[in-house]
Amino acid sequence: MVRIYETDKLLSEYLLFHYGTHKDVLPDGTAWPAGMHDALDFAVRTARVFPGDDAASGLDLGCAVGRSTFEMARSCRHVVGIDFSETFIQAATTLRDGGSLTYHRLEEAAVHTPLAAFAPAGIDRGRVDFRHGDAMDLPADLGLFDRVHAANLLCRLPHPQRLLDRLPSLLWPGGHLVLATPCTWLAGFTPPSEWPVPDTRTWLTQSLSASFELLDTREEPFLIRETARKFQWSLSWVTHWRRR
């Protein structure tokens, strides 16, 4: 399994991606194209796909450093965030316990800017737990949830079908599932023999339709800043399902 999510580089990029203010990501003084502004706050937008009413329990798979997990806790009384990266889970837990975490934003070469990530305001952090785990091999006793969120995780798994097969047993009848994927299938993460056939949309629909009703789909852009002048702009296909 690829270990890039344990590196300091990815940790800094994801803390900025999830918790950076708009000016942390796109500092004043540059005429950033409008599409870059539109791609901010992805981890907040995917969590907002869920209904606004209160729910008992939520699960955020591939939670990284935890922003969507915190956002789900605005309406869920308990949310578990699970990620395979020990480094990300440690950072998310520090944010839960202390509310903040310092890190560095890479500008270029060896030039860095110190920044701080803050857990979002207005959320009871005691509602959130972070755990190290494998989304393809979740504990049998994990339980059932009212809401499950997995953003940009599927195409980072060696065996994504294992997660799709497990999803029905993670949700109560009537529970809501939000899956987002930019469909960036890469052999370094997923062997080509495991890539969707004939395409991601058909594969997801065929895998989930027996147990889930598709409520909505949307396109959500996201922006990951690597340096002051290098960004990844991607488009995630977000699907919202209800457990039958």
Ligand SMILES: C[S@@+](CC[C@H](N)C(=O)[O-])C[C@H]1O[C@@H](n2cnc3c(N)ncnc32)[C@H](O)[C@@H]1O
């Ligand atoms: C592309 S990132 C997306 C993170 C976050 N959901 C977001 O939308 O910003 C993929 C995440 O999946 C995690 N991941 C990769 N393989 C995993 C696995 N087998 N089980 C759980 N998490 C995994 C990585 O550590 C990383 O945090």
